[in-house]
Amino acid sequence: MWIPAGRSWWRGRGLAPWASGSVRTGLPRSRPAPTAAAAAESRAPHRPYGSAELKEKPDMSRFPVEDIRNFSIIAHVDHGKSTLADRLLELTGTIDKTKNNKQVLDKLQVERERGITVKAQTASLFYSFGGKQYLLNLIDTPGHVDFSYEVSRSLSACQGVLLVVDANEGIQAQTVANFFLAFEAQLSVIPIINKIDLKNADPERVEKQIEKVFDIPSEECIKISAKLGTNVESVLQAVIERIPPPNVHRNNPLKALVFDSTFDQYRGVIANVALFDGMVSKGDKIVSAHTLKTYDVNEVGILVPNEQPTHKLYAGQVGYLIAGMKDVTEAQIGDTLYLHKHPVEPLPGFKSAKPMVFAGMYPIDQSEYNNLKSAIEKLTLNDSSVTVHRDSSLALGAGWRLGFLGLLHMEVFNQRLEQEYNASVILTTPTVPYKAALSSAKLIKDYREKEITIINPAQFPDKSKVTEYLEPVVLGTIITPDEYSGKIMGLCQTRRAVQKNMTFIDQNRVMLKYLFPLNEIVVDFYDSLKTVSSGYASFDYEDAGYQTAELVKMDILLNGNIIEELTTVVHKDKAYSVGKTICERLKDSLPRQLFEIAIQASIGSKIIARETVKAYRKNVLAKCYGGDISRKMKLLKRQAEGKRKLRKIGNIEVPKDAFIKVLKAQPNK
Structure with a gap:
């Protein structure tokens, strides 16, 4: 996706952010001045719905509906997303104002340890403004590219x-990606x-960047x-004035x-759930459009930010619903719920x-297989973007x-398994999904190509059965100070990247667009980018389909096996x-x-790399202090024959520790 720079791009396509039917970005062109009563109300201390009222339902x-605002950060x-969310919770009286209010909505241990938001969290705020009390539904979202699915949901x-x-x-x-x-x-x-x-803050410079890149008036x-x-x-006042009700x-x-x-x-x-029509209350019979199963609603409520049961939820509101779904497969993200009748x-x-x-995931001890299976099922319910294949x-x-x-998504998933379910696993080196166009011809007239996706390298088809191989590519966005652009271009070239665009955001910052093979950036590209840019460059990518590539399947052999x-x-x-x-x-x-062990890397029948593990040696000539040389030659020959026999019949059992060291995923530093 090409990112425009300047106002003319939007205007030429009728997509100006302030145009009707497009993104509504700013203040109304003619907005009446607030009344004295409204101004006084806005300056007055605001209270939540009421602590006594919240203890009840x-x-x-x-x-x-016109007093509801639903928005995300x-x-x-x-x-500063989570910090802003903390202040909004305090201003509306949803939480008490204390020095310990840091990342209040980040409830996971991994979020607090890493200082990042992993899981989107919802909170309902009650705010009085202009003589009315408004219901503001806030969703705090992650910022890292690996969790963009949480943002889109x-x-x-x-x-x-x-x-x-x-x-x-x-x-x-990621600012650019989230805006789009x-x-x-x-x-x-x-x-x-x-x-x-x-x-070193320079808000005027940032205003100009926002106006140039997003075409939003400063x-x-x-x-x-x-x-x-x-x-x-x-x-909070801008949320009420600029965001429309549902x-x-x-x-x-x-x-x-x-x-x-x-x-x-x-x-x-x-x-x-977000209610688009109607209302729901405890005791209602609802149906899942995905599974067509019927459930009795046991509880409905809002998040403030903890669960607070209510009598009903109405259209336009955001809350939670418990309906006795016990199986993790019953809760499909994106499902529609409706009344039974x-x-x-x-x-x-x-x-x-x-x-x-x-990446492959295996229990360290096979006796823990069922426990790990249950943990993965429950965790994938909380994170529906993870796919699972046996x-x-x-x-x-x-x-x-x-x-x-x-890669960060993979590391966080593994960390949550360990922290929340006490599960220890072996996680293999990450790979990307390739495709192959297979050719088949049962009859001369019956010729067709089939495209298959390969997620396990062991299933990679032979070249004789394939017309072409395809590898996934992504469109990467790099924003960096201009002084590092030369080094970054050199790094991208070593990763087989193709430059698509280059735009100056301001006098000192440049935005680069590159088409990357996904395999080249998945493990250590981000670390290398931070190194060559002294930590100043940022990186984001989006899927760009597949392209033809010269791919080969590489086998590792131990003594020919x-x-x-x-x-x-x-x-x-x-x-x-x-x-x-x-x-x-x-x-x-x-x-x-x-006996000696030959470690070889091969492509087909061609050996491209080799290392050798030397055999244990015994000095069979240690007791020969002289005498006939033929005696020494006979001993050495007998030793060599014995080792050759051992090498033929010897069984090399690769310890699990060795597999872990070789296959273990590289940490994302």
């Missing part, structure tokens, strides 16, 4: 977004320039410091979209997440091949370096034997 019918990593329940940009860093790669997610969803965009309290930007709470009150109908039959879910071992599936047309749902990285290995036993959206677990698919130009690395790593991991 709040009456959600108090909020007509989107931004690049570490631009969250936007389905919103009518607007707060686009947060760091006043020091300016627009970054909101643009495609036709949402109102409110630009927020955060961290104006920093010593006067519509709100400058705040979420850490200090400076001017955060104006953000377009829903409460008199129609129930139509609810499941946009997220979690699993509770005592209550089953807790589904986060009033079937409706299902909502479009979501575009399925496309796995970009695959797999097995002669060396590692039964396991799975899991698909992830990126193929080890299937170490088979890999590589580009022809990189085969030698990859094969040499694996052979060297395996040489350091294998125990020595009484």
